[in-house]
Amino acid sequence: MRQLGGCKFRRQEPIGKYVVDFVCYEKRIIVEVDGGQHCAEKDGNRDRWFEEQGFKVLRFWNNKVLKNSQGVLEMIRNVVYPTLP
Numbered sequence: 001m002r003q004l005g006g007c008k009f010r011r012q013e014p015i016g017k018y019v020v021d022f023v024c025y026e027k028r029i030i031v032e033v034d035g036g037q038h039c040a041e042k043d044g045n046r047d048r049w050f051e052e053q054g055f056k057v058l059r060f061w062n063n064k065v066l067k068n069s070q071g072v073l074e075m076i077r078n079v080v081y082p083t084l085p
Contacts, residue, residue: 004073007080016053018046023055027080032059 003009009022009031022031030050034043047057058079065072 005077005081015055016049018049020050024080028055029076029079030055030057031076032057033062033065034059035062 004024007024007027009024011022013020013023015023015030020030021033023029032043043059047059050057056079058076060072060075
């Protein structure tokens with residue numbers, strides 16, 4: 001199934017020793033949806049490891065996703081397709 005402009009995102013996907021919320025392997029994008037349990041230091045270490053593997057990591061707070069899902073989708077679209085108007 002193609003969910004975002006033809007890009008396939010997988011949910012709860014293991015990558016290395018981590019499990020990511022969503023990943024599009026084709027575009028090398030990881031989307032993480034964070035709640036209050038997340039630690040900036042640990043998340044930074046994860047993000048650096050993913051970036052070393054060639055991924056771009058996008059992080060959003062749960063409440064932002066719930067309150068502004070269209071805005072979050074637009075931000076993801078802008079990363080997936082940076083040249084679209």
